Each structure stands twice: as C-alpha cells, then as structure tokens.
Amino acid sequence: MAKQDRAIRTRQSILVAAARVFEERGYQAATISEILAAAGVTKGALYFHFQSKEDLAEGVLAEQDQQLAVPSRACKVQELADVVLLHAYRLQTDPMVRAGVRLALDQRAQGLDRSGPFLRWREIGTDLLMRAQVQGELLPHVDPAETAGIVVGSFAGIQAMSQALTDYQDLTLRVSELLRHLLPSITMSSVLTALDLTPQRGEKVCTEIEQERLELAAQEERDAARQEPATVS
Amino acid sequence: MAKQDRAIRTRQSILVAAARVFEERGYQAATISEILAAAGVTKGALYFHFQSKEDLAEGVLAEQDQQLAVPSRACKVQELADVVLLHAYRLQTDPMVRAGVRLALDQRAQGLDRSGPFLRWREIGTDLLMRAQVQGELLPHVDPAETAGIVVGSFAGIQAMSQALTDYQDLTLRVSELLRHLLPSITMSSVLTALDLTPQRGEKVCTEIEQERLELAAQEERDAARQEPATVS
Numbered sequence: 257m258a259k260q261d262r263a264i265r266t267r268q269s270i271l272v273a274a275a276r277v278f279e280e281r282g283y284q285a286a287t288i289s290e291i292l293a294a295a296g297v298t299k300g301a302l303y304f305h306f307q308s309k310e311d312l313a314e315g316v317l318a319e320q321d322q323q324l325a326v327p328s329r330a331c332k333v334q335e336l337a338d339v340v341l342l343h344a345y346r347l348q349t350d351p352m353v354r355a356g357v358r359l360a361l362d363q364r365a366q367g368l369d370r371s372g373p374f375l376r377w378r379e380i381g382t383d384l385l386m387r388a389q390v391q392g393e394l395l396p397h398v399d400p401a402e403t404a405g406i407v408v409g410s411f412a413g414i415q416a417m418s419q420a421l422t423d424y425q426d427l428t429l430r431v432s433e434l435l436r437h438l439l440p441s442i443t444m445s446s447v448l449t450a451l452d453l454t455p456q457r458g459e460k461v462c463t464e465i466e467q468e469r470l471e472l473a474a475q476e477e478r479d480a481a482r483q484e485p486a487t488v489s
Numbered sequence: 490m491a492k493q494d495r496a497i498r499t500r501q502s503i504l505v506a507a508a509r510v511f512e513e514r515g516y517q518a519a520t521i522s523e524i525l526a527a528a529g530v531t532k533g534a535l536y537f538h539f540q541s542k543e544d545l546a547e548g549v550l551a552e553q554d555q556q557l558a559v560p561s562r563a564c565k566v567q568e569l570a571d572v573v574l575l576h577a578y579r580l581q582t583d584p585m586v587r588a589g590v591r592l593a594l595d596q597r598a599q600g601l602d603r604s605g606p607f608l609r610w611r612e613i614g615t616d617l618l619m620r621a622q623v624q625g626e627l628l629p630h631v632d633p634a635e636t637a638g639i640v641v642g643s644f645a646g647i648q649a650m651s652q653a654l655t656d657y658q659d660l661t662l663r664v665s666e667l668l669r670h671l672l673p674s675i676t677m678s679s680v681l682t683a684l685d686l687t688p689q690r691g692e693k694v695c696t697e698i699e700q701e702r703l704e705l706a707a708q709e710e711r712d713a714a715r716q717e718p719a720t721v722s
Contacts, residue, residue: 284515360653371654406647406670409663410639413646417638420593421604430642437639440674 267305270295271319274312275355283313283359313359317373320356326461327468332388333443334451336381337435338461340411344431345458347415348424357415377408385442393447403442410434428455500538503528504552507545508588516546516592546592550606553589559694560701565621566676567684569614570668571694573644577664578691580648581657590648610641618675626680636675643667661688 273295277286288309292302306312326342329335346353360373381404388394414434418427432455440448506528510519521542525535539545559575562568579586593606614637621627647667651660665688673681 282515282517284518374650374653402666403670405650405663406643406667409647409650410643410667411646412649413644414639414642416645416649417607417642420607430638433635434639434643437636437671437674441670441672 263305266297266301267315270297270302270305271312271315272352275316275319275352278313278316279351279355279358283309288312314372316352317356317359320353320373327464331393331447331450332384332391333393333439333447336384336388336407337439337451337453338457339380339384340407340435341428341431341453341455341458342461342465343411343458344415344428345462348427354424357412360412374408374412378404380404381407393444394442395444398442403438407438410438428458431455432457496538499530499534500548503530503535503538504545504548505585508549508552508585511546511549512584512588512591516542521545547605549585550589550592553586553606560697564626564680564683565617565624566626566672566680569617569621569640570672570684570686571690572613572617573640573668574661574664574686574688574691575694575698576644576691577648577661578695581660587657590645593645607641607645611637613637614640626677627675628677631675636671640671643671661691664688665690 270291274286274291277290277294280286281290286309288302291309291312292299295302306315326335326338329338343353347357356373378401382401385394385398385400385404389398389400394400411431411434414430415424415427418424418430432453435453439451439453443451503524507519507524510524510527514523519542521535524542524545525532528535539548559568559571562571576586580590589606611634615634618627618631618633618637622631622633627633644664644667647663648657648660651657651663665686668686672684672686676684
C-alpha cells in the first residue's frame, strides 16, 4: 500500500471512531482520549490529521457532504429527489452519515460551526433547482434558494422525528412523503408525473453508485495490467 | 392569594427555572440542585410538585402543548396554519416554548420520552386536518395523519435550521415559506386563495389571544364585584 493510501485509511478510521464517540457521548461530553481509544491509533497519528476535537467534528461533518453526490439526471428535480432519498437511505444504514447529521443538529455543540452543513446542503439544492429552472421544470414563481432552504430544513426535522419515533425504521417512507408534499408546489405537472419518489429510490441509487464504482475499479485494473508489461520492458 | 393559586405559581416558577437550566446545560448535564438554585424554592416545594428530573422535563414538554391552542376558525386549514405560525412566533419570544422544543429534539436525553411532543403535535394536526377534510377543504388524496406528520416533522427541522443560522431571527419568515410549500399540495385552490400565511400572522393570533384573555378577566372581575355585596349582606 502506498504511503498516501495508508494515511488516507488512518484518517478515515479516526473519523469513523470520532463519529461513533460523538454519537454515543454527544459533542460536548466526548474527549480526544475516548476517540483515541476507539480508533486504536497513536496520539501522534491523530494529531497529524486533526488539531482538536472541533477539527474532528468538522471532519465528520465534511465527510457526509461527499456522500451527497448522485449520478447526473436529465431531469434536475429527479436529481434533487435522488440526493434527498439517497441521504435518507444512508442515514438508515451508515453510522458516519448518522453522526454527521446529529452533530449538525446538536444544539449544545458550542464552539462548533453547525451552520456549515445546512449552508452546504442548501447550496447543493439551490444549484440543482437553478438548473431545473433553466430547463423549465419549475413553476414560474419558484425562488431556488428559498425552496432549497425549505427542503434542507424540513428534511432535518423529518429525520429527527423518524429517529425519535421509530429509530429510523420509517425514514425512507417519511422522506418520500415529504417530497410528495413539497414538489407539487414547485414543479410543472408534466415533470411531476415522470418522477420516482418511492421509498425504495434511495437504495436503488445507492446500488447504482456502487455498480459504477466497481466498474471503474475493474477498468482501472485492466488499464494497469495492460500498462505493466510496457513499464517492465 | 388562595393556597391553590400559590401552589400553581410555585409550580410555574419551578418549570420556568427548569426550562432555563435544561436549555443552558442540556437535559443530561442538568441537575436538580441547579434547578433548585435557579427557581429559589425549597427542596420540599420542588419535590411536592416533581418527583425527578425526568418529571421536570415532562412538565416543560407538557407546558408548551397548552400553548398550541388558537381561536377556532371556520376554515380548518387556516386554523392549522395559525397553530404553526403562532408556535413559530412563540419560539422567537418565549423561553419556555424554546426549552420544550429543544428537549423534544435532544438526541441524548436518555430516559426521557421525546416521542411525546411529536405524537401530541401530530394528533392536533391530524384532528384539524380531518375536520378540514369533512368540510371539503382538502384535495381528495390527502391522508390527514400522514400530512400532519409531515407538517410536524418539517416544522421541527425548519426551527432547528433557523436557530443554527440566525438564532431564530428568520423563523416566522421560514415557517411562512414552509406552509406555502406544503399547503398547495393538500388544499383546494379556492381555499388557498383565502389563507393568511404571512410571517406576521403568528403575532396577530398571539395578540388576539391576549385580548380575549384580558376581556375574560375583566368580565370575571365585573361578575365578582356584582356578587360581592350579596355575599357580605
């Protein structure tokens, strides 16, 4: 394994440990020693990647942003729905995503900039809705930034309610219901009829992304195998 | 002051103190001693009203439910909007309401039943939407319980986002936007045009309730004054 790969893996395993400790103990109560113990790395390794507890939390928060990418769609409202439904599915299944959302909503995480994820999510939503607008998918009155804020804010609450009532068991169903309540107010009806907003959509998109990743990796391996003899000779 | 009035006031001042301590310290970190100090009552008085910290938190949570009552409206969708917009206005202005919402969303408040407020709010919403349905205000496909869950959940998130980004400065505006996104998907258009969903609506309803309360108190005083001579003679 290259040195860089190893550093990336160490950083990742520290973040996974931090996510777990933040989720169990809450941001304020969590300590660096607990995260060290959970990660099983040396103090030096941890401080090489992260300067402070705040830094670790920002890392967990940033990690989930990377999870928001979905395959591009011709219909931008569908792409927005895919981002939202995939995120719901990952919240059900990925502890790192769960920890990030909890940190963003932790009202006692003092010193931590919790506005970051809200702002970044709203930016992603605004961007997609602006492209939907250019393509004529939206009703004429829509303000993309306003609607993006509503989508992000209401998603945050629906997930909190689902967590409190069913420990995320009904999350994909509730988020599907949310989209069916929000999108008819902003989307042309001809576009609405073509959307897939079912609770299963998030898992489908997730499988699609995994498939693409595997194909890309296989392709890279084939390319590397083809080049190797050339390098040796 | 009658003995009963005094007991009600003591209970109320303990709840206000508990709300403040829970909001500052979080449910898990807060202690009964801190609440005692903040309330300025004796240990005996506190334990007369509340058995435990959990009991105090339940009291704070229950308190805000009572705040959700609004004057009855001919249009039940407007009445639902009034409940939501009034609650947004109170969140901006009333520390007790704020503490209740934070407790309900406190993901580390272990041992505390946080599902209570979500369920009660959803019940209130379901009831109003069922009455709206009977009156023909809703589109035919609407499931009142489902829509009520979406309204409650998305409100919870919009308030968390408003708190994180603007310390509730934009809350009434955002909640007004939320309703303008949700209601067109469930309400007959003839009803929609008659709704007041402006950000100022919550304050108006609050003033209306205060006015009614003052008139009722004045009426009671007049009734008492009229009866007094009869009691003396």
